[in-house]
Amino acid sequence: MILGHVKWRQGKKALELFHQMQQEGVQADTVTFLGLLNACASIVALEEGRCGHDQIIHSGCKPDVFVGSSLVDMYVKCGSVEDAWRAFKKMPS
Numbered sequence: 001m002i003l004g005h006v007k008w009r010q011g012k013k014a015l016e017l018f019h020q021m022q023q024e025g026v027q028a029d030t031v032t033f034l035g036l037l038n039a040c041a042s043i044v045a046l047e048e049g050r051c052g053h054d055q056i057i058h059s060g061c062k063p064d065v066f067v068g069s070s071l072v073d074m075y076v077k078c079g080s081v082e083d084a085w086r087a088f089k090k091m092p093s
Contacts, residue, residue, distance in 0.1 A: 002035030006042055014039035015048060030061050037070040046078035053087075065092060 005014035018036050033056050040049035053071060056063060068091030075084035
């Protein structure tokens with residue numbers, strides 16, 4: 001559902017849905033995090049994206065190339081090239 005909101009250019013709704021999932025105790029998976037990062041990139045929500053990055057790290061989700069690419073994309077679109085470079089260097093090959 002989160003990715004659907006992003007696809008229809010409803011980034012804020014996507015973030016609201018993610019926060020609602022958290023409040024209800026729903027565990028995020030890789031697809032959920034991809035949606036979150038894409039939502040943050042679409043509405044230039046850098047701090048939300050950074051929080052999402054921290055959640056990915058602490059969730060136990062194994063980062064893959066898709067998550068790494070989404071992190072780089074989100075950071076670049078939010079104007080943080082340094083964070084994008086750090087995320088790029090940590091991407092699995």
